[in-house]
Amino acid sequence: MIKYILQNAPFIVPTTDGKLIEEHHGMASTGNPEVSIAHMVAPPKWSEPFQTPEFDEYTYIIKGKKQFIIDGETILLEAGQSIQIFKNTRVQYSNPFDEECEYIAICKPAFDFTKVHREE
Template sequence: MARLIEKPTKIQACGTKEKKIKEFIGNVNSKTDAVSIAKMESPQGWEEPGQTPEFDEYTIVLKGILKVETEHNSYEVKAGQAIIVVQHEWVRYSTPYQGGAEYIAVCLPAFSPNLVNRDR
């Protein structure tokens, strides 16, 4: 049965500066644990701790540049590009460039604080 999602829920973000997370589909907004879909707005200078998540993350950059660091590579994902980070791969996201970035993140299974495994 189809379900209309009227609006997203704002989620508290982890990181050095205030990042806006609007979850449309996921554990919080739609009580969906199979997948989460959220729009992120990260200001210039934002970064979060590294993590080794127990979910795959598919990211599409809408505006700006998202820096994605893995154990072996560093990527500058620009507007119109996407990146896939598979579960159990160490990753760190940041937006060090002017203007920050806006992007859509899809996590399978859905993002959960219990599954993200942030560095301490």
């Protein structure tokens, strides 16, 4: 019986926008559908399209700042702050600032690209 999973080689999610995504636990890295944990670095001036995910997402900022637009409300998080965004909430993530933003993202259930529902 497996007692634990030690992650020494996270799955690097391929991106085209300069964002680093290292999934330590989740569907792509360990096959876990219950939760995903990823270390992220968003470059300056980065943004994603609006989306309405079918999972809760928790974000903890390690360094820099990150902007969230949640149902029309703009929220700014800085290092040491965290947020939980509930599933089925329309949100846009961005780093409109001049420095990179390093953070941890946790999704429950695990991140699944088919359940993000990004807008075009």
